[in-house]
Amino acid sequence: MTRQRAAIAWGVLGVVAIMVIWEVYKFLGPAEGFVVGAITGQTGSGVMLLPRTNDRAMPHIWEMVARLFQSTSGGDTPPLIVPVVTAGLLTLGIAAVGWLIGVSVGALLGLVMQRWRLAEWGLLPWIVVSQTVPLIAFAPIVNSIGTQIDRGGTPWPQWLSVALIASYLAFFPVAVGVLRGLEAPDRIHLDLMRTYAAGYWPTLLRLRLPAAVPHLLPALRLAAASAVVGAVVAEVSIGMRGGIGRMLIQLAGQGSSDPAAPWGPTFGSIALGLVAAGSVALIGFGLKNYRRGEATA
């Protein structure tokens, strides 16, 4: 309990520290930044060593927060927070679908690799390599395949492409976590199951899966965070409307006239990651008994 409280305290402290650093630098730093080697009359030349601190580049934190409650684009449009939340929920839903696909595929790969050593040799290198393919390059391909399927008659909404791309990031930690987890049981426990003449499935159900839980939970949490990042990036790179990624880009484009606005969706996507990881942590509560320390005998 006290450890949990300490964790919360450290978390809050970290956020406060970032806010303080932001405001202190904004107060002390040069308004137009510090540039070396600039050629007069040529904008954008030289190397910027210190970023600008004027209100356009670095709005005050309270302005960012206040902006959330001001109307989105003037007139009687709803406060900014409304579209941020709506867009956030859409992205969260897509990320959740991506997470589910990723977890299923990852778990399946992990199971197969644990079952057959040959599969581990054959698959694991490719799984690792798959994560080095940049999402930006990969997303348009998925999208164009999706569009072609859609034209072919089978409906393929754009969000499905986004979910697929999110799952591409999410499956990796799960595949590795499941593989390691399933190989976690002690020799004595495997021997015991053998003396009971328990085959593959009973051993999997009663020994390997429970023993894998401590490896599985961090993998699922990581997958959740990856799915959110994947969904946001995929939205941007294939230009899907309605999600928080697209909103971020749109508002950032208007940044010079309304500098506090892009921070709305930024906070939104941070909240998204927290909600996603937090929901997975809830799964952990239900599985507490599987995280007990090994017997001490």
Place this chain on the structure above:
Amino acid sequence: MTEFAVRAEGVGKVFPTKDGDVVALTEVELTVDAGEFVSLIGPSGCGKSTLLRLIADLDPASSGTLEIFGKPASKARVDQDYGIAFQQAGLLPWRTVAGNIALPLELHGMAKPARAARVAELAELVGLTEFVDRYPDQLSGGMQQRVAIARALAEQPRLLLMDEPFGALDEMTREYLQGELTRIAADTGAAVVFVTHSIPEAVFLSDRVVVMSPRPGRITDILTTGLGDTRDEALRESPAYFERVTAVREALHGTPVERANER
């Protein structure tokens, strides 16, 4: 025709390792009759656990033939002819005491009500009735070992394989469980192969004591205790018992390498 629980003829075991082969057992000749209690005693590393693992079909023998109730060891394992308790308790940390005892029953499809009744019975036997809802990390080492013993007894096997099951227990519990074990073995007619480091324990429990010696692991002597069927507290103080203890000690120390005290 008397049935053999275990029959080993010329059994040997070699572990191939990086630094050459380790000969763990050579030329083991041993028969254990059905219902007979046999202890294996000998210095550390003489292959007691290895022999038990061969009987349990956890490792294959490198040479010789090994039969359990007239069947190959692998068949006996699949037929669930034995129950086993290892040197470590080996409880599943996420299961309660009751859950751990119930594991073999569950795996072999015993119905829930019957299972609960059997678990209660076994918990009572090893004196853990109040602890059935505890998890292994909430038990002492000795209590964990008792759970493991209850688990080995769960299916009333015809053959019990036990590797120093009382090693971690205090003297009182140990003597109590020794008495219980001989009673259970007699009641169920189970044969027992029991590994121990304790000479008095081996003598108290056994019909025959098998003395082993290391490098390479082999049987050097087999002594019949001839102490009869009743194994009670009075026996511990009888001259016949002391005489057998001395005989086993001499057999053990008479082995070429004196390592009996090593653990």
